[in-house]
Amino acid sequence: MSLGAAVVLAASACAPQPQSTAKAGASDTGNCATSPSLHQQGQLTIATDSPAYAPWFDNNDPSDGKGFESAVAYAVAGKLGFGPDKVKWVVEPFDNSYAPGPKNFDFDINQISATPERAKAVDFSTTYYTANQAVLVLDKSKYAGATSLAALKDARIGVQVATTSYQAALDEIKPSQQPSVFNTTDDEVNALQNGQIDALVTDLPTVFYLANAQVQGGKILGQFNYDHGTPEQFGLLLGKDSGLTACVNQALAALKTDGTLDKLTTTWLSASANAPELKP
Incomplete structure (x- = not known):
């Protein structure tokens, strides 16, 4: 389950800057940036719902690089070899995103919990956020x-x-x-x-x-934090058996390894959301 969030951000962040063009790796369809699985060659098409709420996005403008999910999307794009000018955003209603059938995007980022039921119809990346x-x-x-x-x-x-x-x-x-x-x-x-x-x-x-x-x-x-039960884990959503799923997973793995994902989480979902940790 995912709901939008309308939180006034306390922190400020820069608009997306060009990311490294080093590729995250190759899937069986070839180089990630030139994969035939791309919705449109030469660009990365990313979907989310509208309105897009803070702290996930800023001012209903996913393209400004502000907000956690916008920042994560651009970081993934950079690892895949796409600069900000090669990213196109499209609107995809939340409830439609995990419906079976072809997609008009390469991946969707919209606080979508990766569940076994949904995974029957779509692909999910590895998790980029586990909700407390x-x-x-x-x-x-x-x-x-x-x-x-x-x-x-x-x-x-x-x-x-x-x-x-x-x-x-x-x-x-x-x-x-x-x-x-x-x-x-x-x-x-x-x-x-x-x-x-x-x-x-x-x-x-x-x-x-x-x-x-x-x-x-x-x-x-x-x-x-609660380590028991079934946590809410968000994944990037792709079309079923997408040729880009392996690429996206490699990009997220690189962002975890180099500390980028932790930094973005702290910036946008801890400090900005003003949600301190409650100790026992």
Whole structure:
């Protein structure tokens, strides 16, 4: 599952600069930058939804290189041998992206969780982001100043049914009362705004969105790691059996090895999103 996020960025970043033209490697279709699998020769076609929200993008303009996913997309493009002037962005609605059939892009980047069910119809790259759990409160809540999970022990916690968040709340927050379980995100939001719960626990990308698009007076209290359950892992989406999948995986591996991916994550999803780590 993926929701957009509307967070005002606190940090500033430069527009995309020309990346190294060193190739990430070759797939069985040949050189990555000249692969016959490209949607259009001579350019890299990248898709995302519209509107494209912060902190993943900036001002609904994926082409400016600002925001985590825009920056990652240009970094991948550089490893594949495409400078910023050779990248073309197209709009692809989230729900359409993982539908079976031909694609009008080379890869889609849109907080798309790589799930076995979706992978039956499309290819996913290796992960470029694993979402932490996060806590959302109201800015007038008595818990708005909490800086640790222990400070939430007596809070009334709300989670969505059949999610990792339920067990994460039990194991990490260890609340003194059982978390309230809701069928939908809307139900959680209503409960928070109506005072039925003190805090809402869900994955960090969803918290980004809720705090700025749905919850009036919402405050992102912070994020915390949870190693159990099924984490939300985002991958670049490609057409099924794409000849570019191996190239994209090699590009991401290079970005992980040289530290670029960690740097972009810190820049856009930690500092910029103002989501501090909640210690035990």
